[in-house]
Amino acid sequence: MTRRELLALLGAAPLVSAVDPPAAPVAIARATSYDGDLTAVLATMFDQLGGLGRLVRGKTVTIKLNLTGSPALRFQGKPPGVTHYTHPKVAGAVAHLMGQAGARRIRFVESCAAGGGPMEEYLLDSGWNVRALMGAAPGIEFENTNNLGKARRYSRFKVPGRAYMYPAFDLNHSYEDTDVFVSLAKLKNHETCGVTLSLKNLFGITPASIYGDDAGKNEPNENPAEGRAESLHLAHRRISSSAPQEVNAAHSHDAGYRVPHIVADLAAARPVDLALIDGIESIAGGEGPWVGGLRLVRPGILIAGTNPVATDAVAAAVMGYDPRAPRGTPPFRHCDNTLRLAETRGLGTTDLARIEVRGLAIARARFPFSA
Amino acid sequence: MILAALLLALNLADAVPVRWPSVDLKTLELLAETPVNLLLVDRAPASPAFAEQAAARGVAVLAVVRPGADPAASARSAVSSKLAGIVLEGEFPPSAAQAVREAGLVAIELSPRSAIRFDPSAPVIGSYQGVWPGIRPQTRAAPTGGPWIETNTGFLRFLRAATTAPVWIGNLPPPKTVIPAEAYLQAICDASVAGARWIVALDDGFSARLLAREPGALKDWRRIAAQLQFFEEHKEWRNWQPYSRLAVVQDAGSGAMLSGGILDMIVTRHMPVRPVPVPKLTKEALEGATWAVNVDPAALVPAQKEALVAFARAGGTLLNGPPGWKFPAPRDNQITLGEKELAQIDGIWKGMNSMIGRTNLGVRLFNVSGTLSSLLGAPDGKRVVLQLVNYTNYPVESVTVQVLGKFTRARLYSPGNPVRDLEVYSIEDGVGVDIPQVAVLAALVLE
Numbered sequence: 124m125t126r127r128e129l130l131a132l133l134g135a136a137p138l139v140s141a142v143d144p145p146a147a148p149v150a151i152a153r154a155t156s157y158d159g160d161l162t163a164v165l166a167t168m169f170d171q172l173g174g175l176g177r178l179v180r181g182k183t184v185t186i187k188l189n190l191t192g193s194p195a196l197r198f199q200g201k202p203p204g205v206t207h208y209t210h211p212k213v214a215g216a217v218a219h220l221m222g223q224a225g226a227r228r229i230r231f232v233e234s235c236a237a238g239g240g241p242m243e244e245y246l247l248d249s250g251w252n253v254r255a256l257m258g259a260a261p262g263i264e265f266e267n268t269n270n271l272g273k274a275r276r277y278s279r280f281k282v283p284g285r286a287y288m289y290p291a292f293d294l295n296h297s298y299e300d301t302d303v304f305v306s307l308a309k310l311k312n313h314e315t316c317g318v319t320l321s322l323k324n325l326f327g328i329t330p331a332s333i334y335g336d337d338a339g340k341n342e343p344n345e346n347p348a349e350g351r352a353e354s355l356h357l358a359h360r361r362i363s364s365s366a367p368q369e370v371n372a373a374h375s376h377d378a379g380y381r382v383p384h385i386v387a388d389l390a391a392a393r394p395v396d397l398a399l400i401d402g403i404e405s406i407a408g409g410e411g412p413w414v415g416g417l418r419l420v421r422p423g424i425l426i427a428g429t430n431p432v433a434t435d436a437v438a439a440a441v442m443g444y445d446p447r448a449p450r451g452t453p454p455f456r457h458c459d460n461t462l463r464l465a466e467t468r469g470l471g472t473t474d475l476a477r478i479e480v481r482g483l484a485i486a487r488a489r490f491p492f493s494a
Numbered sequence: 495m496i497l498a499a500l501l502l503a504l505n506l507a508d509a510v511p512v513r514w515p516s517v518d519l520k521t522l523e524l525l526a527e528t529p530v531n532l533l534l535v536d537r538a539p540a541s542p543a544f545a546e547q548a549a550a551r552g553v554a555v556l557a558v559v560r561p562g563a564d565p566a567a568s569a570r571s572a573v574s575s576k577l578a579g580i581v582l583e584g585e586f587p588p589s590a591a592q593a594v595r596e597a598g599l600v601a602i603e604l605s606p607r608s609a610i611r612f613d614p615s616a617p618v619i620g621s622y623q624g625v626w627p628g629i630r631p632q633t634r635a636a637p638t639g640g641p642w643i644e645t646n647t648g649f650l651r652f653l654r655a656a657t658t659a660p661v662w663i664g665n666l667p668p669p670k671t672v673i674p675a676e677a678y679l680q681a682i683c684d685a686s687v688a689g690a691r692w693i694v695a696l697d698d699g700f701s702a703r704l705l706a707r708e709p710g711a712l713k714d715w716r717r718i719a720a721q722l723q724f725f726e727e728h729k730e731w732r733n734w735q736p737y738s739r740l741a742v743v744q745d746a747g748s749g750a751m752l753s754g755g756i757l758d759m760i761v762t763r764h765m766p767v768r769p770v771p772v773p774k775l776t777k778e779a780l781e782g783a784t785w786a787v788n789v790d791p792a793a794l795v796p797a798q799k800e801a802l803v804a805f806a807r808a809g810g811t812l813l814n815g816p817p818g819w820k821f822p823a824p825r826d827n828q829i830t831l832g833e834k835e836l837a838q839i840d841g842i843w844k845g846m847n848s849m850i851g852r853t854n855l856g857v858r859l860f861n862v863s864g865t866l867s868s869l870l871g872a873p874d875g876k877r878v879v880l881q882l883v884n885y886t887n888y889p890v891e892s893v894t895v896q897v898l899g900k901f902t903r904a905r906l907y908s909p910g911n912p913v914r915d916l917e918v919y920s921i922e923d924g925v926g927v928d929i930p931q932v933a934v935l936a937a938l939v940l941e
Contacts, residue, residue: 248861
């Protein structure tokens with residue numbers, strides 16, 4: 124039985140699962156610089172998780188990066204990879220190892236901010252060396268999932284069971300045409316959600332062509348140029364009617380409620396097979412340069428796991444937070460806890476006592492973000 | 495008269511002008527090992543010694559005269575101080591320049607933008623009005639935004655296309671502001687990459703520290719001089735022509751004289767552009783272009799309209815401004831577009847952008863947030879130079895350049911650094927080059 128089949132089966136179950144949500148090991152490693160041997164560090168982490176070969180050999184792998192916001196926006200003029208984007212060297216090292224482990228095809232994806240052009244150009248605009256990345260492994264591809272992309276139709280992903288917000292999502296084909304789905308996230312705070320890790324990274328799989336502020340009313344707008352603030356965050360605007368609509372017609376307009384619940388739905392609809400979090404260098408105080416009060420941080424760690432909820436729970440703990448903290452407490456001061464919502468859906472545990480941490484212990488990796 | 499002859503011998507195209515804060519003879523020592531060869535002083539010195547000693551260094555001196563002063567009397571005073579000429583800064587009647595010339599002096603007019611006279615006999619075409627180049631602080635931050643760059647390049651590019659005379663811009667640094675040396679370098683580059691000159695003007699605090707020989711000020715002055723020297727060492731680029739398949743037809747009255755206009759809008763989107771002033775609009779002027787934007791159709795006479803029709807018949811794509819669409823002529827002291835005009839431009843920009851899409855019009859640039867560029871082609875048609883100006887206070891790294899055409903060699907020039915050969919690789923419609931870092935200025939020559 125595949126994970127998707129299992130989730131579909133669970134869909135028949137009530138929203139709140141009666142059984143303990145799954146736990147899985149999480150690996151933490153020290154990596155103080157992007158100039159270090161990241162390939163060796165990541166290889167050790169993957170070995171600690173049971174080996175990459177069993178996950179990717181002969182498979183198509185889709186890696187969702189976190190490239191949030193326009194690449195033109197820089198914090199203190201720094202390359203976005205050392206502030207709020209997944210760093211290209213982490214992406215390159217992961218691709219290299221996957222290639223070595225026998226991955227047949229590795230497709231990097233992101234719904235590139237405010238545009239539907241080729242992802243390669245978006246990466247160039249972000250300062251990535253696309254030619255070098257192409258050489259990291261055989262069969263590397265890129266797809267901007269902010270619209271239909273290279274397919275003829277959108278793929279519909281149903282949320283198993285009773286959805287929090289949307290019963291299903293229409294997504295770019297890349298999220299369906301894959302055997303392995305990887306969320307390659309950044310270790311950051313998030314203005315709306317408290318933290319953004321491998322789960323919150325999934326918010327970006329929604330195409331702005333349908334879910335964006337300039338989406339077509341009745342059909343996708345294949346040339347999106349806006350974000351999703353008015354539609355998904357605030358529900359001031361409806362998503363395109365071509366996609367399944369929100370289950371609750373009353374529409375909460377509280378982004379701190381909406382976004383975590385949407386993310387939990389997405390995590391159920393499109394399960395993550397491997398969660399990776401780049402915490403070598405980052406920002407604290409928000410998710411991107413458009414948020415005030417940011418500061419640069421160097422946690423110097425990488426975190427990986429096969430369960431995104433468990434991985435994010437460990438990451439939140441490394442950031443100095445209680446991963447089970449309720450709304451109203453840091454870092455979830457003005458929002459619901461995405462991790463707990465995903466846990467409630469049965470996607471994974473946030474209970475640190477049930478998660479085996481391999482490599483560096485949480486206590487040794489801890490880097491308080493609220494300091 | 496002799497000193498005026500010196501200035502003429504200097505050739506104003508090669509003049510490197512600086513507003514000089516003192517007529518103390520000792521200050522001339524600060525010009526040693528700099529390319530500065532023209533000083534603008536606020537009033538004629540009492541004795542001819544300043545001009546004479548400056549001349550001995552190959553430096554000419556001009557007095558700046560502003561409205562309210564009598565140009566003829568100022569000219570007599572300048573003659574007695576042995577100055578080479580007068581700069582008429584502000585709005586003067588044509589007779590003022592004539593009076594200066596009749597005194598045997600060079601007359602340079604720095605006019606309001608709205609009153610620039612394209613006099614073919616003028617030694618320089620210029621204005622004292624300009625924005626202070628740099629990144630404009632964001633008023634509203636959003637994930638999909640990007641920095642807006644204040645620049646005079648659109649205005650200066652238009653002037654360069656409209657006249658064969660040297661083009662100067664004489665804007666001053668903003669008052670009561672601490673200005674880092676990088677901002678002066680950016681101001682020099684902003685004008686120079688458009689083929690024009692900024693009349694270097696130091697703020698009062700910097701001037702005082704420089705005249706007092708403070709080490710920090712001397713260091714910054716040397717950086718400014720090095721930046722000026724860089725452009726003198728590559729003065730041939732000034733006469734290279736815009737290398738672009740996109741022509742923008744515009745007349746002086748349709749926003750071309752204003753910062754923030756359509757040319758700036760295009761350049762801030764990193765598209766190369768070829769301005770075509772309406773009086774120069776012919777079939778030949780559009781040769782090599784595949785796209786043309788006609789900003790103000792109502793300004794054209796039948797022969798000019800025919801040139802555009804011929805362009806379209808030959809396969810060119812023409813985008814006209816909306817019917818009845820017209821920019822108001824620049825008002826007296828207006829140098830930037832108002833909100834209404836910007837909204838108009840935004841409309842034409844959106845149409846143009848959706849039409850052009852990802853087409854390479856000469857060059858496509860990636861990871862160039864906070865920079866502006868200029869792409870020029872050599873008269874031999876075998877070389878192009880791409881100049882990148884970084885307006886941020888941080889180095890820009892990992893820039894990718896995709897240039898139309900077949901080139902096999904790329905050399906990177908930047909002030910204070912040795913020339914560097916960069917790898918050239920093939921792409922679909924030309925060549926690609928990766929530039930590792932841009933401090934304030936980088937010039938990539940492809941051949």
